[in-house]
Amino acid sequence: MRTAHSVAAVRNAERELMDRLPEGALMQRAAAGLAAACAGLLREARGRVYGARVVLLVGSGDNGGDALYAGARLARRGAGVCAVLLVPGRTHQGGLGALLGAGGRVADDPFDVLAAADLVLDGITGIGGRGGLRPDAVPVARAARSGSAMVVAVDLPSGVEADSGEVAGEAVRADATVTFGTYKPGLLVDPARERAGALRLVDIGLGPYLPSVPALEALQHADVARLLPVPTGESDKYRRGVVGVVAGSARYPGAAVLAVAGALRGGAGAVRYVGPGVEAVLARFPETLVHEGSPSAAGRVQSWVVGPGLGDGSWATAAVADVLASDVPVLVDADGLRLLDVETLRGRSARAATATTLLTPHAGEAAALLGIPREDVEAGRLDAVRELAARYGATVLLKGSTTLVADPDAGVPVRVNPTGTPWLATAGSGDVLSGLAGSLLATGLPPRDAGSVAAYLHGLAARLAARGAPVAADDVAAWLPEAWRNVVG
């Protein structure tokens, strides 16, 4: 599991650890890890560190100090290191002394040195930065990007908000980020995630002093493998769980087919389809159990998926209410999100512990649920998903390139999905995801696990299917078994 901690948690941990260490030791650990990572990148790019042209962008805090000490280490290995001091009167003095002592220098003209650089270290701001890059740093950050140099961010790309992943104004766009002690939420959540490039974590000994419950966590293969249901010799199709899918309409029969396609590959023993798309579903998946009346009359299920392509006719409205009245886990997606009655939804968890709910909005649907503009959700995704989960008393999966899953209990870490790919932004891919997550709910996974495991497999399937080319939602569904094998293999 990759975990990220808030700035406050990092600061507390640093204080505790620093009390036990000689002055400056922590910064030296950070700088040593940073220099080693940069040396590795330089060796990969040009064979050796000796003779490389390295430029340090140095702000007024300890983030600049890290860059200067790392620069000193690279200078001692023969790199030509030049510092651009953005606030000359407030440069980290120890770091500057170390750089000059190692043969580094201060740049006269930042744009000249940046144009010729092999590697740029961004030490403008780290966890102390607020509110995007200051105007004087913007042209320098742009120049760093416009040459052929690799840009390595120190701790965080300067200009991103560490706790929220928001980017207020301009931010550095890095090829790699070397972060210290723990990941910060902004490194894992878009839009900031996209500025960070490849992530590398340097252990500076903070671990024992960080809270055991992180702010954010990202599943990795081993975590997903542990959570995936494994049928035993005792399992029959009913013990493995039956997922009910209420989806599709005369206008959108394809949504029913895609949701069923996802559900058939999510581990449930059977899929029961209820809705107006019976013919289309059976034509494609004859193994589906079907029903054309109301969901509650369809037979037993261990979970419901309701909403994809449902439209908003009277049948759809009644079906959503019917499903929400059940005591099994319910996933509400797409049109279902518009049709749900908020009081009924909130009442579910009070009625029965088994009556859990997973809402799966994209940014536009989340914006409608929160009554705010879509851009606000996109800019502040972590806040939005937490707010939705708290307000609706349900687990919420907010779709996007870094899909987030939040429980209504604020003490539980939000999950962020690391396998997303822009190729997933394709019609119908959400229908596949809802079927898949609903199927995992039917096997007994709690909503946060079902949502995050589904997002993980879904993203991985899209990557495997795409391999650099566009994919259709149908391809994503078809590649889910391969993604599953990839995870457990």
Ligand SMILES: NC(=O)C1=CN([C@@H]2O[C@H](COP(=O)(O)OP(=O)(O)OC[C@H]3O[C@@H](n4cnc5c(N)ncnc54)[C@H](O)[C@@H]3O)[C@@H](O)[C@H]2O)[C@@H](O)CC1
């Ligand atoms: N505290 C510690 O023990 C350690 C800290 N480390 C480094 O120290 C960093 C935190 O250092 P600081 O607390 O000094 O904070 P930063 O260096 O992140 O930034 C704070 C400074 O930047 C200025 N600033 C704030 N917003 C700005 C903006 N938008 N544009 C330009 N300047 C802005 C502030 O006035 C302040 O002078 C970490 O990110 C990490 O790189 C590491 O050396 C590991 C150990």
Ligand SMILES: [K+]
């Ligand atoms: K930085």
